[in-house]
């Protein structure tokens with residue numbers, strides 16, 4: 070056959086000082102650079118050197134985790150990505166932002182601005198926010214119910230896409246002679262009035278290079294999958310086993326097909342690659358990191374994921390079965406709860422062992438090995454239909470990303486699975502996704518109101 | 522005397538395609554670059570070449586003015602300034618953001634991020650937003666009352682400053698050996714509960730180089746002055762006459778002194794310098810721009826400022842006195858209403874003449890002349906106590922800023938009124954303002970909650 074094999078998509082999930090929860094104690098990591106823009110700019114340049122589709126920042130609206138024993142207090146992703154856009158030219162730039170604690174006008178505007186600033190490289194990881202500490206920073210004592218959060222997310226996206234389409238691509242006429250800058254008939258109010266939002270529009274940003282940012286989603290509960298199937302163009306997901314990953318991918322694709330969205334969304338499971346020159350070297354690094362874990366931190370993280378306070382229980386026994394809630398009872402991150410409790414049950418792990426297993430990727434797949442073995446781990450899931458690409462979560466930064474770009478990417482390229490050069494310029498180009506058309510516009514009339 | 526004379530502060534107010542409302546029709550302007558990040562990066566580099574204290578972007582949360590006849594749909598300032606920070610190293614970066622339509626947690630976080638990204642160059646122009654079209658994009662049919670907006674602004678600032686102080690400067694210990702990243706006793710919850718906001722804190726950004734961004738304010742009504750006197754470190758203001766400007770500066774300084782804030786805030790009136798090699802050349806440019814004005818646009822702007830629909834009234838007569846409301850009746854921009862109605866009355870101007878007079882600076886002072894004359898206009902107000910510096914509003918960009926930096930700045934330097942080199946690195950350094958101390962911290966306990 071002469072046709073090129075299906076191509077992988079690779080996204081670098083960046084987080085100071087790397088994804089292993091003990092990374093900050095390892096000599097290779099740079100936890101002192103949590104607020105240093107050049108640290109992130111250099112990581113993005115490394116990703117671009119590796120021809121990766123994109124980089125990605127997670128986000129939360131409160132101090133996450135116990136700041137006593139892990140890095141926190143870094144930079145807001147959209148602001149940071151604008152500074153990264155200025156020193157890169159191809160790599161996609163995906164920011165997480167919450168639909169629960171934002172207003173659609175602000176967020177639509179920021180993503181449109183980032184898309185202009187980056188010449189079409191913006192992506193949005195749409196999350197609904199899982200923690201009550203976030204709610205406490207936004208005038209709420211209790212968290213919104215999980216189902217309500219997804220209802221709000223749906224309406225939020227309707228408003229945001231309406232705003233992105235509110236300027237037709239050809240709205241700006243710029244006729245100096247006749248004195249017509251823009252055609253008011255090609256810039257429309259959206260007049261949205263729904264249960265969560267009333268937004269008149271239009272957006273105050275001209276239509277951006279990609280029309281809409283790439284829409285990514287990262288919740289895997291029932292509601293999360295349904296949202297992904299209807300709206301997402303790519304999905305980040307944490308999967309422990311090939312079997313679960315294939316089942317997840319099939320389920321999301323079937324749901325999407327039922328909504329007439331064949332071939333969408335792209336499925337991108339996380340993988341934390343612990344890379345050594347040899348397998349033995351990789352395993353030694355993994356062990357070294359496990360040794361450095363702060364057990365209290367791991368216990369707090371695990372308690373949070375399982376929605377139960379495990380402190381005081383024997384570390385060398387499994388978490389007592391009767392303590393664990395059902396997924397239904399969890400109002401935070403439902404899918405992560407289920408992943409972790411399944412993992413613990415399936416393998417009969419003790420609390421200490423679960424903490425070690427979650428250290429590398431908080432529930433994402435961890436693979437330790439030589440570059441070829443990492444490439445095998447990627448290729449096997451890719452060929453088995455579990456993934457259209459991967460969310461690469463280096464255990465330590467910058468070394469883990471350097472190793473991936475310098476040793477794993479060339480191996481994937483040799484296998485014909487990954488691009489050796491960018492073929493397009495926008496993030497949508499990289500993921501092979503079309504630019505949305507602006508929907509038909511209606512006329513509007515606007516009042517003057519500028520007195521600066 | 523051997524002591525250096527008091528030094529001027531200069532801020533470049535940047536706006537596509539320049540401040541004259543007909544600039545976009547002039548051949549020197551670049552209205553096609555409204556969403557082009559390199560346009561703004563180059564302007565910022567020009568300001569930095571001129572050793573200006575800062576650049577500044579205004580902002581609104583709706584399409585401003587009539588898009589048919591003026592540039593609109595540009596970029597969101599905070600995102601844009603992060604991209605500018607990446608290609609500059611000294612010039613301050615001031616973004617406007619509204620306290621009426623934002624949440625303090627988001628905004629405190631973005632300014633702290635920008636301050637880190639720029640190594641201490643962030644400033645915030647605090648505005649309360651004057652138009653109902655903005656309210657319509659944020660779930661409101663009516664605008665909040667002027668007084669309520671300022672009450673909200675006061676509480677907003679209390680929350681934001683609390684968040685900026687929530688991490689002590691020495692909170693991060695980074696002790697890899699013992700496994701302690703940050704000292705939880707030096708990162709405090711703010712537990713704010715007030716009529717507008719309930720915010721638990723702490724901020725999820727470490728304390729930034731300046732502690733707080735420079736706080737700028739730009740409303741000149743009674744409530745606006747009081748807010749400036751209590752909280753602002755610098756004030757932007759539109760003033761037509763030296764007499765009014767001196768009275769304004771005295772009033773704001775006296776109010777500030779009554780709150781124990783002697784010497785604050787710095788007063789920065791706007792000036793639109795129309796620069797020519799000779800006065801005749803400058804006047805020719807001014808006339809050329811007046812010729813290019815779109816009368817319908819000017820009429821809509823004027824109607825908006827005067828809070829009355831003037832369409833249909835004879836252009837060559839003054840606006841009918843009985844139509845004009847009182848400042849009390851105005852709920853939008855009170856001070857601009859008063860400035861414009863006073864100007865019209867004082868000089869008995871016709872509607873057409875007012876539109877011409879407002880074309881250059883929307884009510885700010887316009888001065889046409891050779892570089893020495895512009896320097897005279899600056900020096901005279903500076904020496905008379907009307908100003909600590911100026912908000913420079915070039916009529917056309919980039920040419921108007923080039924002319925200012927290449928011809929007016931050297932003249933001011935020759936007169937010993939303006940720096941020839943930056944002496945500090947932060948925006949606060951440039952304005953001679955201290956870095957705020959973090960207020961005393963209390964202990965906090967945080968829940969773990971990260972499952973990305």
Ligand SMILES: Cc1cc2nc3c(=O)[nH]c(=O)nc-3n(C[C@H](O)[C@H](O)[C@H](O)COP(=O)(O)O)c2cc1C
Pocket residue numbers: 126127128129165195196197198199286287288289290291292293294305306307339401402403404405460972973
């Ligand atoms: C790779 C990945 C990244 C995520 N990033 C974030 C994030 O940055 N912020 C966040 O609030 N949630 C994040 N999540 C969590 C989910 O998006 C979602 O908010 C949460 O899982 C609840 O959804 P669910 O109950 O449908 O699973 C992430 C999940 C995954 C798999």
Ligand SMILES: Cc1cc2nc3c(=O)[nH]c(=O)nc-3n(C[C@H](O)[C@H](O)[C@H](O)COP(=O)(O)O)c2cc1C
Pocket residue numbers: 520521578579580581617647648649650651738739740741742743744745746757758759791853854855856857912
């Ligand atoms: C130089 C200058 C810049 C301003 N920039 C903005 C702006 O960007 N956005 C805004 O909503 N208002 C802006 N304003 C208006 C005021 O900040 C304020 O919101 C408005 O004047 C109402 O306040 P007042 O009634 O106290 O005058 C500006 C005013 C001046 C003098």
